[in-house]
Amino acid sequence: MLAYLARRLGQALLVVAGVVVLTFAVMRLVPGDPAVAFAGPKATPEQLAEARARFGLDDPLPVQLLTYARDLVTGDWGTSLRTRQPVRDDLYLAFPASLELVGAALLVAIALGVPLGVLAARHKMRLPDFGVRLGSMLAVSVPVFWLALALQTVFASNLGWFPIAGEYDTSLDTTSPLTLWTNITVVDALITGNWPIFTSTLEHLVLPALVVAAYPTGVIAQMTRAALIEESGQDHARLERALGFGETSILTRFALRPALSPVLSLIALVFAYAIVNGFLVEAVFNWPGLGRYAAESIRSLDTPAIAGVTLLVALVYVLANLVVDVLQGFVDPRTRSR
Amino acid sequence: MTDVQPLRRSLPRIPDRFAAFGAVLLAVVVLAALLAPWLAPYPLDEPRPLERLLPPSGAHWFGTDQVGRDVLTRILYGGRTSLTIAVAVLGVSAAVGVTLGVVAGYAGGWVRDVIMRVTDVFLAFPALLLSLALAVVLQPSVNTVILAIAVTWWPWYTRLAASVAASIATRPYVDAARCLGVPAPLIIVRHVLPNSLTPVLVQLSLDAGGVILTSAALSYLGLGAQEPTAEWGLMVQQGQTLFTTNWWVVTFPGLAILVTAFAFNVLGEGLRNALDPRRAVK
Numbered sequence: 144m145l146a147y148l149a150r151r152l153g154q155a156l157l158v159v160a161g162v163v164v165l166t167f168a169v170m171r172l173v174p175g176d177p178a179v180a181f182a183g184p185k186a187t188p189e190q191l192a193e194a195r196a197r198f199g200l201d202d203p204l205p206v207q208l209l210t211y212a213r214d215l216v217t218g219d220w221g222t223s224l225r226t227r228q229p230v231r232d233d234l235y236l237a238f239p240a241s242l243e244l245v246g247a248a249l250l251v252a253i254a255l256g257v258p259l260g261v262l263a264a265r266h267k268m269r270l271p272d273f274g275v276r277l278g279s280m281l282a283v284s285v286p287v288f289w290l291a292l293a294l295q296t297v298f299a300s301n302l303g304w305f306p307i308a309g310e311y312d313t314s315l316d317t318t319s320p321l322t323l324w325t326n327i328t329v330v331d332a333l334i335t336g337n338w339p340i341f342t343s344t345l346e347h348l349v350l351p352a353l354v355v356a357a358y359p360t361g362v363i364a365q366m367t368r369a370a371l372i373e374e375s376g377q378d379h380a381r382l383e384r385a386l387g388f389g390e391t392s393i394l395t396r397f398a399l400r401p402a403l404s405p406v407l408s409l410i411a412l413v414f415a416y417a418i419v420n421g422f423l424v425e426a427v428f429n430w431p432g433l434g435r436y437a438a439e440s441i442r443s444l445d446t447p448a449i450a451g452v453t454l455l456v457a458l459v460y461v462l463a464n465l466v467v468d469v470l471q472g473f474v475d476p477r478t479r480s481r
Numbered sequence: 482m483t484d485v486q487p488l489r490r491s492l493p494r495i496p497d498r499f500a501a502f503g504a505v506l507l508a509v510v511v512l513a514a515l516l517a518p519w520l521a522p523y524p525l526d527e528p529r530p531l532e533r534l535l536p537p538s539g540a541h542w543f544g545t546d547q548v549g550r551d552v553l554t555r556i557l558y559g560g561r562t563s564l565t566i567a568v569a570v571l572g573v574s575a576a577v578g579v580t581l582g583v584v585a586g587y588a589g590g591w592v593r594d595v596i597m598r599v600t601d602v603f604l605a606f607p608a609l610l611l612s613l614a615l616a617v618v619l620q621p622s623v624n625t626v627i628l629a630i631a632v633t634w635w636p637w638y639t640r641l642a643a644s645v646a647a648s649i650a651t652r653p654y655v656d657a658a659r660c661l662g663v664p665a666p667l668i669i670v671r672h673v674l675p676n677s678l679t680p681v682l683v684q685l686s687l688d689a690g691g692v693i694l695t696s697a698a699l700s701y702l703g704l705g706a707q708e709p710t711a712e713w714g715l716m717v718q719q720g721q722t723l724f725t726t727n728w729w730v731v732t733f734p735g736l737a738i739l740v741t742a743f744a745f746n747v748l749g750e751g752l753r754n755a756l757d758p759r760r761a762v763k
Contacts, residue, residue: 158601286738422609441704
């Protein structure tokens with residue numbers, strides 16, 4: 144197990160190094176001079192030279208890459224050209240909001256997707272199965288930005304059941320200010336017992352979380368179904384059938400646990416996808432997360448900020464994969480040999 | 482002879498016609514796009530300022546948009562944009578990805594390790610994210626979208642082709658060819674490549690929906706097709722502020738994206754079940 148851990152960790156570090164190089168390359172492709180972008184169009188040649196020296200733009204590219212990597216490791220993710228704040232501080236505010244949205248969406252997706260997969264496998268090739276399969280294919284085919292607009296128009300603008308946009312009612316900041324611990328609003332409100340903000344956040348979370356949940360729900364339902372059908376054809380299922388267990392209890396009591404192992408590895412992949420899908424949903428619901436930050440950075444050609452977001456999401460993806468692989472190595476020793 | 486009755490009555494079985502259903506749906510979408518100049522009720526890009534934001538009617542089935550263009554016409558032409566992007570992205574990614582994958586799978590050893598680590602790096606960037614970064618760097622246009630998505634899409638085919646090619650490389654007919662002294666490149670082209678293509682074709686169908694969704698999302702964010710190109714994501718973006726008052730401007734382009742992606746997904750799912758006996762339910 145230790146050798147497996149070491150090898151897997153080494154692999155992950157290699158990928159991270161590659162990610163840094165690729166991000167650097169993309170940043171360097173940007174047309175226009177970063178020094179001009181920082182110092183402004185009216186900067187004097189002296190100010191430009193100063194900005195150039197400050198960002199090390201006179202050094203050869205490999206040196207710049209090494210400096211960039213060293214800065215990243217020491218926690219200096221550059222300064223945003225737009226907010227003039229360290230990118231790391233900006234990300235530290237934006238990322239928790241995205242995490243809140245995607246976390247809520249994945250909870251919904253697992254709570255809906257797994258039972259739907261069981262239902263489909265239990266009645267395979269019959270009406271419930273076709274309903275679940277068609278429904279999950281619709282869920283993975285729907286354009287998220289369009290679904291977000293549709294739900295927002297119907298349930299927020301027209302029916303008024305849910306708030307239209309935002310993370311919580313900001314007028315509550317004056318009546319019951321929120322103490323920040325994790326920067327995840329819903330968690331902070333819960334641990335500090337701030338009920339007005341807690342309920343307001345939940346209300347604001349419903350529509351965007353449902354939209355982000357659509358894709359993972361469909362994928363999880365399909366995967367659970369396929370894994371369960373495969374599992375219920377195994378020898379142990381025949382034994383259980385011979386012992387007189389019904390199909391439903393074979394599926395839920397015996398087949399579900401081994402079947403969830405591939406579903407688990409899928410969740411890491413879906414997680415990163417959901418964060419990026421969340422970008423579009425954040426744009427519609429004005430959610431103060433990474434997506435909105437990225438959209439604003441893109442509009443002002445804020446390269447350090449865009450690189451920061453790109454790097455962060457890639458790191459999250461690598462980390463999620465690592466965690467899942469290690470977990471699976473514990474749960475199912477056969478996967479370690481790969 | 483009588484059938485054995487099941488102990489408990491269960492729901493009637495339905496035959497699996499996903500592949501056929503998907504194929505028919507896709508054929509409709511493709512034909513609508515190909516025949517757009519003949520099917521479209523109005524010429525493309527003919528704003529009629531006096532007919533702005535008309536609701537759906539006999540004259541304009543899907544209504545008209547904010548500058549008085551027929552929405553149905555733009556949706557039909559928009560299919561050409563989306564399908565062109567999908568074909569170009571998948572063509573480029575599959576060509577690059579499968580080539581690298583087949584080489585990696587057949588060669589094995591350090592060649593495989595190097596290629597696989599490179600794909601790992603590219604896979605760490607979700608398609609939409611790297612496309613965002615690239616779309617900023619390059620001028621937003623349909624070609625940028627194609628390039629940006631293809632850059633993030635090829636590693637999937639490398640992985641798939643590598644695993645298939647690795648298993649084919651151990652087959653007796655490949656051994657036989659090697660013993661006869663056939664050079665490795667020729668073995669790859671003549672034996673490994675053709676036999677690795679089936680799973681790639683299934684994957685292409687499953688992926689086409691994803692490419693269409695990603696390209697529409699980029700256009701929605703303003704990083705893809707630009708006005709006056711007829712593109713579904715762009716149409717949603719331009720109409721989004723009118724959704725509450727003029728629902729048709731946003732609803733129909735969105736439905737067009739949904740139906741197209743759905744057709745590809747259903748076809749892919751059906752093909753996968755038809756071609757992989759282990760996944761098909763007897």
